Amino acid sequence: MPSHTFIVNGKTVTVNAPDDLPLLWALRDLLGVRGPKYGCGIDVCKACTSHLDGEAIRPCVVPVSEATGREVTTIEGLADGDELHPVQQAWLEQDVAQCGYCQPGQIMAAVALLKRKKSLTDADIDEIANVCRCGTYFRIREAIKSAAAKMA
Amino acid sequence: MTSLGRRRLLTYLVAAPTLAVATKISLDALAPAIAEGAVPTPPAPADLVDLGDLLILAGAPTAEMLVLRVQEDGVIEFRLPREEVGQGLTTAVAMLVAEELDVPLPRVRVRLDDARPELVFNQLTGSSNSIRSLYDPVRRTAAAARARLLAAAAERWGVIAGSLIVREGLVIAPDGRTASYGSLAAAAASFSRTTVPIAPKKESEHTLVGTPATRIDARAMVTGRQEYTLDLDVPGAKPCMVRRPPTINGTVKLVNNESAVRAMPGVLDVVIIGSGIAVVAETFGQARDAKEALDVTWGAGTVDALSDADIKAKLKAANAPLAVPGVLVKRVDAEFDFAFASHAPLETNSAVADVRPDRAEIWSGLKSPIVAQAAIAKAVGLPVDKVTVHVVQSGGSFGRRLFFDAALEAAVVSKKSGRPVRLMWSRIDDMRHGRMRPATHHKIRATYALGQVLTFEHRVAAVETDFRHGLGDMLTATAASLPTGVGNASFAQTLFLTTVKSPYNFGLTTQVLTEVPLKMHTGSWRSVYSGNTRGAEEIVVDELAAQLGKDPVAFRRAFLKTARQREVLDKVTHEGNWGRSLPEGWAQGVGFHEEYKSCTACLVEIDARDPKKPRVTRAVIAADVGRPINPSGLEAQLLGGLTDAISTTLRAGLHIDKGLPMEGSYSQFHYARQKDSPKDVKIFVMPASDEPGGAGELGVPAAVGAIANAYARATGTKPRSFPVNFDIDFDPFPRT
Numbered sequence: 001m002p003s004h005t006f007i008v009n010g011k012t013v014t015v016n017a018p019d020d021l022p023l024l025w026a027l028r029d030l031l032g033v034r035g036p037k038y039g040c041g042i043d044v045c046k047a048c049t050s051h052l053d054g055e056a057i058r059p060c061v062v063p064v065s066e067a068t069g070r071e072v073t074t075i076e077g078l079a080d081g082d083e084l085h086p087v088q089q090a091w092l093e094q095d096v097a098q099c100g101y102c103q104p105g106q107i108m109a110a111v112a113l114l115k116r117k118k119s120l121t122d123a124d125i126d127e128i129a130n131v132c133r134c135g136t137y138f139r140i141r142e143a144i145k146s147a148a149a150k151m152a
Numbered sequence: 153m154t155s156l157g158r159r160r161l162l163t164y165l166v167a168a169p170t171l172a173v174a175t176k177i178s179l180d181a182l183a184p185a186i187a188e189g190a191v192p193t194p195p196a197p198a199d200l201v202d203l204g205d206l207l208i209l210a211g212a213p214t215a216e217m218l219v220l221r222v223q224e225d226g227v228i229e230f231r232l233p234r235e236e237v238g239q240g241l242t243t244a245v246a247m248l249v250a251e252e253l254d255v256p257l258p259r260v261r262v263r264l265d266d267a268r269p270e271l272v273f274n275q276l277t278g279s280s281n282s283i284r285s286l287y288d289p290v291r292r293t294a295a296a297a298r299a300r301l302l303a304a305a306a307e308r309w310g311v312i313a314g315s316l317i318v319r320e321g322l323v324i325a326p327d328g329r330t331a332s333y334g335s336l337a338a339a340a341a342s343f344s345r346t347t348v349p350i351a352p353k354k355e356s357e358h359t360l361v362g363t364p365a366t367r368i369d370a371r372a373m374v375t376g377r378q379e380y381t382l383d384l385d386v387p388g389a390k391p392c393m394v395r396r397p398p399t400i401n402g403t404v405k406l407v408n409n410e411s412a413v414r415a416m417p418g419v420l421d422v423v424i425i426g427s428g429i430a431v432v433a434e435t436f437g438q439a440r441d442a443k444e445a446l447d448v449t450w451g452a453g454t455v456d457a458l459s460d461a462d463i464k465a466k467l468k469a470a471n472a473p474l475a476v477p478g479v480l481v482k483r484v485d486a487e488f489d490f491a492f493a494s495h496a497p498l499e500t501n502s503a504v505a506d507v508r509p510d511r512a513e514i515w516s517g518l519k520s521p522i523v524a525q526a527a528i529a530k531a532v533g534l535p536v537d538k539v540t541v542h543v544v545q546s547g548g549s550f551g552r553r554l555f556f557d558a559a560l561e562a563a564v565v566s567k568k569s570g571r572p573v574r575l576m577w578s579r580i581d582d583m584r585h586g587r588m589r590p591a592t593h594h595k596i597r598a599t600y601a602l603g604q605v606l607t608f609e610h611r612v613a614a615v616e617t618d619f620r621h622g623l624g625d626m627l628t629a630t631a632a633s634l635p636t637g638v639g640n641a642s643f644a645q646t647l648f649l650t651t652v653k654s655p656y657n658f659g660l661t662t663q664v665l666t667e668v669p670l671k672m673h674t675g676s677w678r679s680v681y682s683g684n685t686r687g688a689e690e691i692v693v694d695e696l697a698a699q700l701g702k703d704p705v706a707f708r709r710a711f712l713k714t715a716r717q718r719e720v721l722d723k724v725t726h727e728g729n730w731g732r733s734l735p736e737g738w739a740q741g742v743g744f745h746e747e748y749k750s751c752t753a754c755l756v757e758i759d760a761r762d763p764k765k766p767r768v769t770r771a772v773i774a775a776d777v778g779r780p781i782n783p784s785g786l787e788a789q790l791l792g793g794l795t796d797a798i799s800t801t802l803r804a805g806l807h808i809d810k811g812l813p814m815e816g817s818y819s820q821f822h823y824a825r826q827k828d829s830p831k832d833v834k835i836f837v838m839p840a841s842d843e844p845g846g847a848g849e850l851g852v853p854a855a856v857g858a859i860a861n862a863y864a865r866a867t868g869t870k871p872r873s874f875p876v877n878f879d880i881d882f883d884p885f886p887r888t
Contacts, residue, residue: 001417017435018417025437029391034383035376037547038436039498040579044819047498075376088374095366095784098792099238100373101498101547107374126827131818133498133548134238135795136788137829 006067008033009077015064023059023067024048027074035075035104039131046130049105049112050074056112075104078111087111090147098134106130110144120148190711191604191659198653201633204281204748204846206650209633210626211274211285218293219265220249222301226321226334228255230294233265234286235277235519237497237549238792239848240785243368244283245290247782251361252294252352253301255321255333257368267521267541273626277519278554278676279651280748280846283781287844291352297340299350304339305331355779355840362840364784369545381502381516381544382574389504389572390420391436392565395443396428396585398887399453399811400672404429406449416442421569427557427585430565432573440578450888454671456811460591463615463670463808464489467593470668471613474597476660481599481606484695488594489873490684491805492615492813494821495589495677499547500582505562506572511538516559517546523622524556528563550796551676552587554621580816580885588806588813589677590615594688598658598696605696605711608658612648612685616669617676619643642667652685655746656693656711678796679852682747684874687801690743690857691871694864704742704861705730716841717746720774721753723836728755728772737761738769739866743857748846750777754794754854756830760866764877768798768859771830776838778845786847787835793851794833799824801859805875814884822875 001016008031015030022041027033027050036059039047043058050059051073052066059072078085084092087110097103109128117124125141132140208215219231230249236242242262250257268275274285298318305323306313308331315326323331355361372378397403407429410422418438423430429446433439467489478485503516512534518524518541525541532539546553562575577586595611619627624643648665663685677683697707705725712718721744724730730740737760744753752775760766773790780786803822806813815821860871 021435021437025435028382029435029437032385034379037380037499038382038576039500040817041440042579042817044817045498045579075374079375084371084374091374092366092370095364095370095788097238097367097370097373098240098788099498099546099548100369100378101238101380103373104376122831128826131498131823131825132795133496133550133823134788135792135799135824135829137795137824137826138791138831138833139788140826141829141831 002065004064004068006069007071009073017064019065020063023062023064023072026064027059027072033074033076037101037104039102045102046109047102047105049108049130051108051112054115056109075108078107085111086150087114087143087147090143090150093146094139094143096136096139096143098136102130102132106132106140110147114148114151118152120144189604190657191606192657193654193659193661196653196661196663197649198651201650202748203279203647203650204284206630206633207276207279207281207626208285210630214271214274215285215289216292217271217274218289220293220297222297222333222337222340224334224337226259226332228253228260230260230262231265232262233268233271233275234282235517235543235549235553236264236545237517237519237553238547240367240782240788241282243365243785244781245286246368247361247365248287248290249294251358252291253298253321253333254318257360257365259321262368264543264545266543267525269522269525269536271522273629275522276622276626278551278623280848280850283844284748284846292350295352296350300340301333301336304336308339361781362783365782366784378545380499380547381504382576384504384515384544386504386506386515386572386574389506389574390432390434391439392430392432392562392573392575393436393439393443393578394425394428394430394561394575394581395446395448396581396888397450397453399456400585402453403451404448405451408447408449413442413445416445423565423568425561425564425568427561430561430575432565432569432571436576453811458670458811459809460807463591464593466668467591467613467615470666471593471595472611472664472666474595474609474611475662476597476599476607476609478597482601482699483597483599484692484699486596486692486695487872488688488691490592491875491878492591492808493589493677493800493805494583494813494815495550495552495587495675496583496818496821496823497546497548497550497552500579501558501577501586502575503559503562504572504574505559505566507532507563507566512563513540513542514559514563515542515544516556517549517553518543518556518559519549519553520556520622524559527556528560531560532563532567550678554623555587555675556621583806583816583821584813585673587673587675590617590674592684594684596688596692598692600696600700603700605658607660608654610663610685610689611666612664612681613666613668614681615672615674616667617644618674619647619676648681651747652681653746654689655713655717655744655751657713658711678793679849682745682849683800683852683856686745686853687856687860690854691860691864694861695870708742708744712744716776717744717751720751720776720838723774723838724753724755724772727774727834727836730755737866739862741858741860741862741865743854743861745850745854745857747850750775750845750847750850752790752850752854754858756855756858756862758859758862758866760863763867766802766863766866767828768830770832772834773851774836774838775847775850776841777847777850778842779840780837781844783837786837789847790835790851791833793849794855795824795829796852797855797859798828801856801874801876802863803875803877805878807880812887814880816885820882820884
């Protein structure tokens with residue numbers, strides 16, 4: 001069984017898994033990192049959105065072998081200790097979450113978007129295609145705008 | 153009680169129920185403030201006794217069997233016999249407890265109760281009923297705990313309890329001495345409840361209840377620490393997925409390559425169960441690969457010959473005839489069709505099960521855990537008291553988790569495989585073999601003369617909704633309390649008649665349901681019959697207004713029954729600037745709905761310049777729920793209802809093709825995304841005036857009406873089939 005070494009939330013890890021095992025299952029089943037959620041497995045719902053070297057990826061369609069030697073950040077690695085990322089803080093202030101299942105992915109998508117663009121338009125926010133089945137989109141939009149204003 | 157620890161206080165109240173439906177029936181409350189000349193509509197069954205009243209009545213004998221524990225560290229643990237699926241119930245209940253005990257909200261922890269069969273009908277989460285059924289019992293339980301803590305402090309200090317005050321969980325004597333709740337817990341536990349008066353605070357004294365609070369689990373959710381079923385660490389539990397048949401309820405005839413699949417990497421077991429073939433593996437990735445590699449000979453399903461057109465025809469043919477002749481009267485006649493809709497909670501159906509020869513333990517998101525426990529016990533051949541069923545907070549429901557199919561499957565696999573398993577449905581299976589809101593056909597005739605509506609008839613035909621999750625039994629148990637004419641109806645009829653009613657004085661008003669039994673996986677979907685039924689009626693209301701030459705808002709105002717309803721409508725028309733001019737292709741629309749002692753109005757603006765790609769750009773919602781507990785949570789529910797309505801009215805539905813839904817993904821079942829959602833939403837919660845009404849489903853029907861009406865006005869069409877844009881714009885996944 002091939003071995004894959006990479007960094008998850010600042011810690012170096014090694015997993016033994018087939019090259020094509022989706023990173024999502026390496027994280028969840030082999031490493032016990034369960035912030036990224038399964039919602040479809042085909043990069044549609046985007047609930048598992050995490051970062052690979054700082055860019056948004058969907059681990060359900062990224063083979064574990066692609067992570068080798070690289071840095072994976074999941075929702076668990078976003079805060080600095082007890083200090084929440086401004087996007088997480090904005091999520092609390094807007095009381096965004098309902099069931100919460102999609103929110104790790106929504107937050108990671110928003111953080112990646114804010115890395116690419118400092119000043120956001122509504123059209124930019126519309127590009128976040130993560131599904132929220134509870135329909136919290138308006139609060140997500142408000143939280144992103146509020147975080148963007150604070151981070152500017 | 154000793155097992156709970158000496159220094160803890162256990163409040164376990166079994167009091168005679170004081171709630172009775174009969175006391176809540178008041179015709180005076182409906183006193184029609186009728187528009188001049190409007191023909192009054194007598195109360196419908198749902199005006200007298202709604203489904204929520206029945207559930208409260210069914211649960212009444214055990215309503216006070218709630219468990220609250222004061223720990224020595226001052227933490228208050230409340231065990232909630234309901235499920236949290238995102239509706240914000242745990243936060244609202246924590247607020248009620250914190251209010252009565254005068255402790256900061258973070259000090260209250262709400263734990264979802266395991267299945268407790270002794271609660272009988274008091275552990276079902278649905279019908280927007282949780283706050284309605286828990287509001288008084290939770291406050292009484294917390295008030296009892298507070299009274300005993302004060303009594304303990306009074307005895308310790310030799311003062312009278314009435315001289316003590318409580319600030320942030322600290323009991324303070326007149327001379328300034330203090331004692332924490334935690335330090336009083338053991339002494340308080342020794343007081344007999346009969347010696348301590350129990351009276352919840354007056355509502356006018358509430359300082360926390362009624363003010364907006366962030367979810368108590370919000371921080372866990374934004375940091376990834378919130379645990380859902382498959383995030384739990386159950387030792388040794390292995391990933392499991394099920395290969396399902398090519399048509400609904402298809403059967404396994406033969407597995408042609410079992411040994412080859414068993415030899416695949418990571419595969420631990422292959423087990424045939426009633427619904428398909430389960431594969432247990434080291435990772436879900438391997439379980440998925442292995443179940444997809446299975447070569448299976450399948451037997452027929454239960455609706456293999458049926459596609460959408462057949463089902464539509466059956467519904468139309470089955471629908472009851474209209475009673476009022478259509479000749480020689482002025483009228484609006486309209487027929488509507490609504491497609492099947494997937495519940496599609498983002499967390500797919502899932503469960504963890506550890507079944508041993510002498511006992512079993514189950515973890516799953518369950519809204520009806522007592523019924524689940526009994527069914528699982530039967531399936532694995534154990535006595536009910538040997539089956540522990542843990543209710544896990546879950547990633548959405550919308551009615552889906554009334555069913556416990558994943559838990560049952562996981563239990564059977566665990567028993568057959570002899571190991572604990574974590575069973576997960578794929579998204580494709582969740583949409584194709586999961587539950588659906590049934591397709592419906594509607595026939596409406598409204599007649600009018602001299603500016604007044606004389607009759608309003610609505611005939612609904614629906615594919616049979618499956619209520620075999622405990623709700624049916626509750627309705628049977630309360631049948632004697634139903635108004636005349638409902639007592640002998642079927643479960644579905646009862647549910648329909650106790651939830652669907654018209655808020656308008658439209659003269660003789662009749663709403664009749666006919667069900668078409670098809671062996672499909674249906675279930676209540678947020679707002680059950682009302683989303684379609686009342687949505688369609690709101691469209692007809694607009695068309696009636698147009699025929700009578702009236703503005704839709706003015707028309708509604710004239711025919712609504714009560715001042716309370718009109719205030720809610722006025723709020724959205726004022727805040728939403730009703731009637732403002734909009735560019736070509738844009739329009740406003742309005743809808744109104746009342747259920748479970750709450751009412752709401754919704755005003756939307758739509759951009760339908762491209763009728764194939766409409767977008768709701770703005771929404772203004774007002775709701776009067778009698779008494780809001782957490783306005784932030786309530787607004788969240790209304791926002792969710794709006795998004796549900798945007799989705800199912802404009803684009804989201806399931807096509808049935810030869811016994812199977814074609815959709816298998818959110819790229820096919822078009823639930824709204826951010827780009828489909830309004831950039832401007834304002835929600836207004838009307839001030840508290842009464843007891844709490846239901847709110848979890850309230851938002852859907854009014855928004856369906858508002859969106860359809862805005863679309864109609866913007867496009868100059870009369871939408872009759874929903875979702876309005878329902879092309880098959882995708883290549884379906886292979887059948888199996």
